[in-house]
Amino acid sequence: MKCRNSLFVFVLTVALVIAGCNRKTIYSHYEHTPIYGWEKTDHLSFVVSPVTDNGTFREEVGLRINGAYPFMGLTLIVEQQVYPSGMRRSDTLSCRLVDADGTVQGEGVSFYQYRFHLCNMKLTQGDSLRVSIRHNMKREILPGIADVGVTLTKIN
Numbered sequence: 001m002k003c004r005n006s007l008f009v010f011v012l013t014v015a016l017v018i019a020g021c022n023r024k025t026i027y028s029h030y031e032h033t034p035i036y037g038w039e040k041t042d043h044l045s046f047v048v049s050p051v052t053d054n055g056t057f058r059e060e061v062g063l064r065i066n067g068a069y070p071f072m073g074l075t076l077i078v079e080q081q082v083y084p085s086g087m088r089r090s091d092t093l094s095c096r097l098v099d100a101d102g103t104v105q106g107e108g109v110s111f112y113q114y115r116f117h118l119c120n121m122k123l124t125q126g127d128s129l130r131v132s133i134r135h136n137m138k139r140e141i142l143p144g145i146a147d148v149g150v151t152l153t154k155i156n
Contacts, residue, residue: 030149
């Protein structure tokens, strides 16, 4: 009986691992910001390893924010460079965190998770990507932002 239960647990674990993997997501990483606040001059850097296939990729910026964040929105400057081509791109991303009624748009309880579409970009096999993110708010130090991340997903 123990053998049968162990086999069931093993098969269930393997099935959950396979179902949980998303082979289309080629990069997903978050960087922590200092507990006292994210300074305007602090750039968060992300380096995506060379892609193995040509394709179009969806790029998203993720945020984890707690109740100490004092604003309804956040403006980010996202700078990117593709290697080896050297192509550069700079985007301003306006993130609405709370709607006009005061309802939080993120998911969560004590920390709220947000995902914002940045762009779709074409990459060729062997291209790598460097992404740098900083905030562009009037306040020099922003409290309440715990993590900032980048996710790259193949869409075709």
